[in-house]
Amino acid sequence: MMCHVLLSSIVGMGHHRLIMSRTERLFRLMDALRHLPPPVTAAQLGQELGVSERTLYRDIEVLRGQGAVIDGAAGYGYRLIEDSSLPPQSFAEDEIEALVLGLREVAALGDPALAKAARRAHAKLRARLPERQAHRLRHAVLTAHRFQPPLAPTVDAAALRKACWDEHTVTFAYSDKHGQDTRRDVRPLSILLMDRSHCLLAWCCLREDFRAFRLDRMTDLEVTGTSFRPCRVPLLREFQEKLRAETKLSGDAF
Template sequence: MLGDELEVSIRTVYRDIAHLTGQRIPISGEAGVGYVLGTGYDMPPLALLPTELEAIVLGAQWVAAHGDTTLSRAALDVLSKVSAIVPKPMQSFISDPSTHAQPSLEALQDTADAASLRAAIRVGVKLRLCYRDQQGELTERIIWPVVLGYSDITRMLIAWCELRQGFRHFRTDRIHAVEILAEQIGEPRHRLLQRWKAARVSELAKFKNEAG
């Protein structure tokens, strides 16, 4: 289903299809059956506003400075591809941007390979972690990976933990070893992601109530 592929609700799919057909995009079909894009239709050429280019450059700068090797290289490749397609008057927004992301002060030292973790998330398989907790104790966990989060100083693997029967955030610099299992996670990733987001909203609301 489109909703599963795009990781959005079916209501969002219907709304976006209605928006596209309202712009005279040749889409045929109906809800509950499916949709087909008209033969021979080409998307219009990429047109970016100056602020949109600045956002892309700033994001790519940050990823290049704080991502793992694979993502850093990909971020620079993205800038090269965008630079190749934008008009000459817009080139300066890439070559001489008005924004700049602060470089990482020190390299993150991770035992776990970030590219492998992202691959496991994409294909939806379980991981077996040997993880060192805050007390320094090594524990073994079977987890369902959901998101690999990046910050200036840490990477965080967000996952459903079978041992704790709840969502947990695992710092990748505390992962002693990781094994990618052949077993699929217990539910579609987009549902896991929705549940984690809902849990985060609930936690933040509880924190605000207690603080207030």
């Protein structure tokens, strides 16, 4: 009788490990579908997860049955389509630490609206995670603190970010490092956090070239509503390549 109970216990433990292994594999499959360039073939996914293509096909159907919208078929490759019916996302322990560090860094260094958004995002994440992961989020090892935070922007940084997304030109008064005042009309591309200040990367209509403007030297910001869509992404790539080339020549890292 004791042997029978022991055998049943061992079988049950093995079954539990099998279920956990499959659950972990499904989460890993979701992660692979998210970060691999689509369409991703079953062979690529199998190599990423270390399983056979046959297993991949079954797991794809399981995910579809749970509500994941996955486009594609065997022999053609797969593409994950994001929607609200996707299964809950899980995080590895290091991923939780990375999220906490990033959100705390934004809370410490971002403009007021962005810092507040980071604190809200942290609270939402804590509320949505399973209890064990939420506990790790609450008591994460990593934190962020700056003794010299960046200078506060003197314009509405949230409005500037929206102008970047909407691809609308903006105009503002600007005082350069020599104290010279000018009025600039620019195409806003991105906001970059430097050592002591937030900088707007933009195409300057006055200089007809790329320029970086410190947000703590800007005043009287106006969003003109004039669209420069769809030029933002190619312009930003060109600016970034220019910065990389310049920093490479100077020996600095970008």
